Amino acid sequence: MEIKPSLRIRPVYRMINKSEINEAIRLIKLDIEELERELSGKYPSIVMDAIEDTLNRYKxxxxxxxxRLTRLQKYNNPDN
Known part of the structure; x- marks a missing residue:
């Protein structure tokens, strides 16, 4: 089943403002760092697959x- 990329975006991301986007970006980056550290662990393959899937989703x-943040900044500052 092919899913359109626009349908893969979490609906909440379409409703948040710039400061919330910045906070979400900061938190996702922290989670990505932690997941990348977890990839070096010795877990069963099903756990490693889940970590990789989550890491890909976060990326x-x-x-x-x-x-989206770039577009919002461009829209709010058309002179730049």
Whole structure:
């Protein structure tokens, strides 16, 4: 089943303001660092798969939020 990228975005990300986006980006980056450390651990393959899936999801979310923040800043400061 093919899911459109726009449907993969968490709906809450469409409703938050710039300061909340900045906070979400900060927290996601912290989680990504922790998950990357966990990848070096010795866990069963199913746990490693879950860590990798979560890490990929967070990276996708992070990219979306960074692009959205850039668009919001560009929209609010059209002279720059």
């Amino acid at each position: 996708y979310d992070l990219g979306y939020l960074e692009r």
